[in-house]
Amino acid sequence: MKVWKGKLFVVSAPSGAGKTSLCNRLLEEEERISYSISYTTRQPRHDEEHGxxxxxxxxxxxxxxxxxxEFIEWAKVHNNYYGTRKKTVEEYLADGRDVLLDIDPQGARQLRKKLGYGVYIFITAPSIAELEKRLRNRRTEPEEIMKLRLDNARKELKLFGEYDYIILNQDFDEAYRCLSSVYLAEHLKTIDINSIHDLMEKEEQ
Structure with a gap:
């Protein structure tokens, strides 16, 4: 497609819903989207890398x-700070690239109120029991942190109505098809096209 304007995609989910895996696949398959790496004060998990x-x-x-x-949004979640650097997002968008943010509902709410633009997507698992199962299978956090994440998940699920789209991640491939469809559909909106002639082949004189 000839016309492509950079957009901000904001993805949130309770812990264990699988949003990071879904976002990673989108980043792998769509070369026009860049990931804005968040800052955090929590300790890295065994498979995570700084930067x-x-x-x-x-x-x-x-x-x-x-x-x-320096932050376009920040919040304290599960007793740790998380934030998105403003300059990074602004530079990507100015360059005509899409930007993907993987952030919590507190941060998403701040962004929506502050910016007034963006595509907001909420990911959820089929049940709280499934969230707990996925969190326990990680084997990365002590029991008290896991309980805190589950308590927060119950609160975060109530905020789904603040988002433009909701995706149920029961089957990963199906959930990814939904995410990919949202991503592509957002670039087919007529509001982003100044002229139909920007989209069509020029007539020969």
């Missing part, structure tokens, strides 16, 4: 970035 999954920084560094106005 790839998150920028892992300490509380003092994070709070300094807050004071300097």
């Amino acid at each position: 790839r999954d998150y920028f892992f920084i300490n509380v003092e560094e994070f709070e300094s970035m807050i004071e300097d106005g």
